[in-house]
Amino acid sequence: MAYPRQPRFSRRQVVRGLMATTAFGVVTKFGTACSPGTDAGSAPGDSSAGGGEDLMVGFIYVGPKDDFGYNQAHAEGAAAMAANVAGIKIVEEASVPETTAVAETMRSMIEIDGAKVLFPTSFGYFDPYILELATEFPDVQFFHAGGLYQEGVHPDNVGSYFGYIDEAQYVAGVVAGATSKSGKLGFVAAKPIPQVLRNINAFTLGAKSVNPDITTQVIFTGEWAEPVKEAEATNSMADQGIDVVTCHVDSPKVVMETAEKRGIFSSGYHANQAPLAPEGYLTGAEWDWSSIYTRLGEEFLAGKTLMAGDIPHILRGGLADNFCKLSDYGPAVSEEAKAAADAAKDQLIKGELIIYPGGLKDNNGNVVVPEGEGYKQDNIELEKMDYLIEGVQGSIEG
Amino acid sequence: MATEALGWWGVPLGIIAGTLRGSAPFLFVSLGECLTEKSGKINLGLEGTLLMGAMSAYGVSFLTQDMVGSFWAPWLGVLVAGLSGMGLGAIHGWLSQQRRVNDVAVGIAMIIFGSGLAFFLGKPFIQPQASQLFTFNWGAWSSIPAVQSALKVSPLFLIGVAIAPLMQWFFRSTRWGLYVRAVGDSPDAALAMGISIFKVRFLSIMAGSFLAGIGGACLSLYFPGVWTERISSGQGLMAVALVIFARWNPIQCLWASLLFGGAQSIGPAFQSVGIDSYYYLFNAAPYILTLVIMVITCSPKRTLIGAPGALGKSD
Incomplete structure (x- = not known):
């Protein structure tokens, strides 16, 4: 079967194209980086201020966010955190399977969105995906909803929280x-x-x-x-x-x-x-994540971290602490x-x-x-x- | 309240009930795929069509239940599910017949497109409750609630059962059926007869997708009767495989669908009477059954009987 003749590009055209793409990429990168900063008070166009002020928190769900169930409870908690704590921005991804897909999601949240705190909320995310990423990014905090964290065995920047x-x-x-x-x-x-x-x-x-x-x-x-x-x-x-x-x-x-x-x-x-x-x-x-997420959000902004030991690695609570109702x-x-x-x-x-x-x-x-x-x-x-x-x-x- | 226990009788009853409840989506999708493949094209995108059908049926039933009442709203949903399936089928039918386009690749793209579109449009319908299709209560003679519930048969299931022999007759005894078979077996001969290959395939794919859309409506308006993003759990793809398993014969599609529908309920039925080991194995029952039957019926001496001659060959 005859294929159409390939179009030919001269070296100069290629170089020009590459430069144009790079320039476009840089401009859009700055463009998006400063847009989340606008509601925190910085003027749009103030290119350097954008990402630094708000703390970016990532939430990952194993199913859709409005499933009348587990993921919805977490998503509502996340929304409450963003609404109650000024200075926190959240980035979410739903329907992430418990496979290497979650490692990729966490990596892009850290590297592209600049997330400093991650809440991968499903049980199966922990081993090996959270553990691998936590070793790779020691300055990012990982909070896992589930009881798998072991003191001394797992990295310092991993914590676990769950309600009784x-x-x-x-x-x-x-x-x-x-x-x-x-x-x-x-x-x-x-x-x-x-x-x-x-x-x-x-x-x-x-x-x-x-x-x-x-x-x-x-x-x-x-x-x-x-x-x-x-x-x-x-x-x-x-x-x-x-x-x-x-x-x-x-x-x-x-x-x-x-x-x-x-x-x-x-x-x-x-x-x-x-x-x-x-x-x-x-x-x-029923879960009641909004109170615990709000509390954690305030602690993040106060500069507390898992690594410094200001936030306990194992957070638990039952009816008395409003983890559930x-x-x-x-x-x-x-x-x-x-x-x-x-x-x-x-x-x-x-x-x-x-x-x-x-x-x-x-x-x-x-x-x-x-x-x-x-x-x-x-x-x-x-x-x-x-x-x-x-x-x-x-x-x-x- | 159902207080008397059935004990061991619960297992066969559960499987029969599961067959009556759960096989309708398989039936519609596999019949649709059978029609499509008879014309010589594969439509893997029926998984997406199934989801789109489930979503649109549920959405339409929910939105119109105040206007047309709770009896007609689900039927309107069924119709719209079929039409939305036809829409997706039209895309597939046109795209997969372009030059140097592979129908399997288009099908995979259509799975992603159909499911993505269904998830996107379906967001507002996850929470509300839509009116469900009515059922024939054939179990009213029995005083046992379990039997009463098992014999609640959906009219859609009956329609599906009726379509299978009708389609068999269509292929065997009608002029249009002959056109579809001719296009699927030997496009050159069909062309020489003066049949438009493009039109026949396009219409077959559209009709097949219509049926698959109705299969989706069975999921969201009959059993389990909800719309969530995980509603199909791969049933569309399984039904496509089922067509090969059924040797492109509509009647065998019916038996295969019943088998798969019933096999779905084996795991829960056994666990409920206390056989609680090996539930992963029981849950895998449909796939094990497929493998076993494939092994028994295959032969190294011949290729698959009944496969349309031009299936999967690019033109």
Whole structure:
């Protein structure tokens, strides 16, 4: 097949073209660099002042920013940080998979956008991507939402923050246990990682505190966002006579809507899903990232860093510290259930209630919490959880 | 409230229910792709078409439910989903037939374009709830809620089941069907017959994309019945592979779609009765099934039976 003749360029044309491109590139680079500075008060055109004044903070999400779930909760927190703290600008990227793609995203946020602080919010970003980038850019702070940071093992500029949302799940479990008629609860979970297991266990423990015979059936879908499998899982739970379902997936919308269609109760997660299930929605464990992000933002501007040790490497908090909250009770929740749940909530806020008591057994009969005091929320052992407690039907080995 | 448990009966019931619920998108996309490939072009972009269809169906159903009521709004959504699919199909149909353009490459571009467009336009529709399609409640005779729910059959699924034999008949017994097959098997002969290869392929791709768009509407208006960016989870691409698996035969496309739809529910159904080991393996069931059947039916002595002669050959 005959190809058209290649156009020919003389050396001079090439040199001219290269120079023009470079000049254009430099101009646009300055042009964009000063535009974010305008709302911080510097005049447009003041080319050098632009990037230096505002602290650029990068947020990376594993799914879409408005998924009615995990990523939306983080994105709302990020927006609150940008709105509440003057002098912080945020740059966001959504739907970044837990692959080398996130390393590229972090690199371009650091090198192109000039981000000094990064919040890669998904669990799977940590190892190896955050760790590699953190070694490469020692002056950039990385905050990972999840419990994988280990003192002394991981770089100094990496920190971890997470909420003890299992406290909220415990209270939701109390409500679920008091509401369930069949004594069977369902939990649609994505992957058997410690945070998910902790939620399953806390939910079950909460339910068992009002009805010791209750069981929780777990179904793992294997991925954070699998709408079809989540709906199938909810349907097969309803077929098995389970009458309260909750979930730990990125977007609980499908689970809530399917439960409502099947006429069973649901308990939300990540954000408030009450509008999706007006009849069956009991309550839900919600994140509240805005307070913690705002606090961190103020600390950044005050010059505090992870490297200097001004910001603790492990940031944790539960209901008492506004890391999480509960949805308002739905119409199906009885007065007794409300009273029991409010009592549990009060005790948790005061720190009187220990969710994981001493002598707790897993569902294979092994004692997983040693006899005695039990594990308090800040016990680091809980962040390595690899068991399902007695009363949970399911297995974490795939 | 569903309080009585089904126990082991839940597994076959769950799989049957999953088949009735989950196979419609596979069915529509694979029938659409079957038509397209019979004309000698591959449209990999149906994944994007599926997402675009899901988004536009959900969006239209949501926006019009106040105007036309909650019964007709989803049907309007289905129609618009098909039309939006046709729009994407028209781009593919025109572009992939230009000189020195590879249809596989265009298809991959169309996946990215279709999904990107759907995500962009679909942002405002993630949160609200749209009216859903009605279902035939064939389970009303039973007092068991699980059976009642399993036998809620979508009219779209029935339409899909009806289209499969119709398409078979179309290929075998109609003049237009012959044109499509002729163009797909031997473009030179078709040209000698005085058929416009460009027009036949263009229309086949458009019609195929129309069906794929409706497949998207099944996802967002029937099961699981939401619009999110992860709604398709690769079903469009799987359906394209399914056509090869079904040997370009619409009736076999139907069986293959039912198989894949049912296989999706194996993992959750087994876990719900307490078989909780190997759930990753069960979740991979559709792919394992495909491999097994491919291994059983393949032969080193012959090429794929039924493959249109001009498929994948550039002109």
